[in-house]
Every structure is written in structure tokens, then in C-alpha cells.
Amino acid sequence: MKNGLVLEGGALRGLFTAGVLDVFLENDVRFDGMVGVSAGAVFGCNFQSRQLGRTVRYNARYCRSWRYASLLSVLLTGNLYGKKFCYRDIPDRLDPFDLTAFQEDPAEFHLVCTDARTGEAVYHRCGGESREELMEWFRASASMPIVSRTVKVGGRELLDGGISDSIPLRYFEGLGYEKNVVILTQPADFQKKKVRFAPLIRFLLWRYPNVGRILLERHTQYNAQLAYIHAQKTAGHAFVIQPSAPLNIGPIERDPARIREVYEIGRTEGRKRLAEVREFLK
16 A cells, blocks of 8 residues: 655645645655645655755745745746746755755655646656756746746646646545545635636636636636545545645745744644654554
């Protein structure tokens, strides 16, 4: 029986996930494989490379830089999160990502993107890529529509994986992962609401009409995924960790203290659920 780890995205709500994962690292809780979406992939890779504290460290250190995340970056580069600064400067030299440790870890690492032309989910198992190509896969998984350019990698034009498969539990179960720890970034009573301003969404995504269509229907798919996760939890096949209240942090945060606060919420929840996780994974 294979044990899996499924990580939802949510931009900087992913700091909650990072806090939980660092508690797992400190207590040697390991999995046979993991799949991350958007921030779940970009932050979750540090669990695979066993770099304790890296996620909160670079977010807190560079959150005030326009090159990291800003509307100015959108205007100048087309990307909310700076392509060069976030996916070259930080992982290559400012706070190096340990590619060797990531690739040598025996656990599988999967991520989810969305094909910008078809709107379909693209699942990619990482392994053997160059540093530059791997970072492009991470960037693609986290490239939010409208405020990001598409990423060309793997022979496709890709956007954020959360568009097409926000919580890929079914995907991992299909690969044979029978027991899965699912980390969500919204509280238990959360239900996604229908997107407003439909004509504006269609206008802004006129080049990618399938992405626009899915975004307008995404609340239905997302809420169905939550219902499925709840059913799997009840059946004993999934273990869910999520914040007890809304995290109230957006995709841009200039206050390092707030970044650390969300991370600490994750650490607190991780410590609280640690014994239960160990028991579930037996």
C-alpha cells in the first residue's frame, strides 16, 4: 500500500502548507509520493529536497521586492511573480534550491498544470530535468491566469494547475496511492462561490476561451472535489489537514510578520495532528 501526500495551492495560503510540511520534516514523516498544485508544488518541492524553513525564509526576506510579486511586475513583465527573480535568482543563488537532494529522494514528485489551449489538466512526474526545465514546470503550475503569461514547457502552453484540478486526490489514487494525506488551505466550512464578472473574464482570456470557460464553472468542480475528499476521509482512505479559520492572506503580502504568522499556523496544526498522521500512515 502506497502512502501519498496531496497539496492544494492557494498562493500565499501555501505558507500554511509549508508550516505543516516542516513539522513533518522535523519528525521524519515521509511518503511514497506527493503531488502539488500551484503553490503546493512550488512550496512542496522544499519538502522533497528536505530544506527545512526555506519556504518561509525566502518569502519573508523578499516579500517587499516588486521583483518578487507586484502589480508593477505584471505591467512590466506580464507576470505577477517575477520569472527571473522567483525562478532564477532565488533558487540559483539567493536561497539555493537543492536540486540534487530533490532528484535523489526516492519519493515520486508530481505536479499539475493546465493546458492553456484545451483547458485540460496536465500531470507531470518530475525527475531528471535540468534545473532550468524543472523551474519552468514549477512556474507553469503556479502561473495564475490573467496576471501571468503562459509557460511553454513539455511541448505545451501551460497555466496554473488549480484551474483544471485544484485538489488531485483522484489522480493520485489512480496511480495506486491508497492512503493519502491531503493538505488544504481553506477551512472545513469553505465552499467556492461562482465567479462574478463573467463577461470581463471572457474578454481578458479571449485567447484562451477554454480556460475562461473552466474558470466560470470552477466552483462546481472544486466543491465536488471537497465532497469527494470528505467521503474518502469518512471511509478512512484520506487524512485531511486544513486551517481552522480563513487565513486571510492574498497573493501579495508585504509584511514579513504576516507571512511568518500564516506559516506558524501551519506548524501549530501540523504538531497538533502529528500523532494522528503517524497512526493513519501505519
